[in-house]
Amino acid sequence: MSADPLVIRRLDYLGPMSSPDGWRPEPRLPEVAFSGRSNVGKSSLINKLVRRKGWARVSNTPGRTREIHFFDVNGQFALVDLPGYGYARISKERKAEWRPLIEGFLRHSPRLQGVVQLLDVRHDPSGDDLQMLDFLSEIEVPTIIVATKVDKMKRAEASARVLATAAALGMEESQIIPFSAVTGEGRDELASAIADLVAQPAWREPEPAPASEDDDAVPTDAPRREDEAP
Numbered sequence: 001m002s003a004d005p006l007v008i009r010r011l012d013y014l015g016p017m018s019s020p021d022g023w024r025p026e027p028r029l030p031e032v033a034f035s036g037r038s039n040v041g042k043s044s045l046i047n048k049l050v051r052r053k054g055w056a057r058v059s060n061t062p063g064r065t066r067e068i069h070f071f072d073v074n075g076q077f078a079l080v081d082l083p084g085y086g087y088a089r090i091s092k093e094r095k096a097e098w099r100p101l102i103e104g105f106l107r108h109s110p111r112l113q114g115v116v117q118l119l120d121v122r123h124d125p126s127g128d129d130l131q132m133l134d135f136l137s138e139i140e141v142p143t144i145i146v147a148t149k150v151d152k153m154k155r156a157e158a159s160a161r162v163l164a165t166a167a168a169l170g171m172e173e174s175q176i177i178p179f180s181a182v183t184g185e186g187r188d189e190l191a192s193a194i195a196d197l198v199a200q201p202a203w204r205e206p207e208p209a210p211a212s213e214d215d216d217a218v219p220t221d222a223p224r225r226e227d228e229a230p
């Protein structure tokens, strides 16, 4: 038996981020974010990945995960559960809130290291999925693609669906990880891909800190400019 590529020794919930300028946990760890439509199986996949049954909330009501949730895995990386997009019954108002939240986080989080993009194996990528994939390639973040719920089909049928999805996205079949939260298929392959991603050098350069008007924010040992009042 091969060794577990991601042994979970410690798992801590770090808290939610609910608006683009709102509170978020200190970005101390490299972050791997999980993205996908509502109901695609993000929370179920996360639970399987960390081998905890009720860790990330799983629901039969699509659109349940509304904030961005952060989890510290082994003090090694932060797992980031994004709200699902593209659920029709959610009000326009809520959708208008989510997009800036998700895109703002992905664009600006200083420690983002990669994204795991989930697609339901049974369906062709939706317009929202394609928009998200375009966005991910625009920001050039390393992305792992997972096809979820493969247990819902016969094996050959699921393989054919993965092949078709790969073709639709212009990628190789081997670039998509087939996954089932029910059988655990794909768990170790995904865990290994995530461990590799986290071991890479930091993907994003930190943004320069904004110039502060507030003198108190300047450390006392910071050099003062000549023209600056004492």
Ligand SMILES: Nc1nc2c(ncn2[C@@H]2O[C@H](COP(=O)(O)OP(=O)(O)OP(=O)(O)O)[C@@H](O)[C@H]2O)c(=O)[nH]1
Residues within 6 Å of the ligand: 036, 037, 038, 039, 040, 041, 042, 043, 044, 045, 057, 058, 059, 060, 061, 062, 063, 064, 065, 083, 084, 085, 148, 149, 150, 151, 152, 179, 180, 181, 182
């Ligand atoms: N058969 C099967 N069902 C799954 C699988 N993954 C998720 N489900 C079911 O799909 C539904 C949605 O799963 P969630 O994990 O809550 O999906 P989510 O993407 O987190 O949904 P939101 O938080 O609403 O965006 C639940 O009823 C799950 O039990 C899977 O691999 N196989």
Ligand SMILES: [Mg+2]
Residues within 6 Å of the ligand: 042, 043, 044, 057, 058, 064, 065
């Ligand atoms: Mg969820």
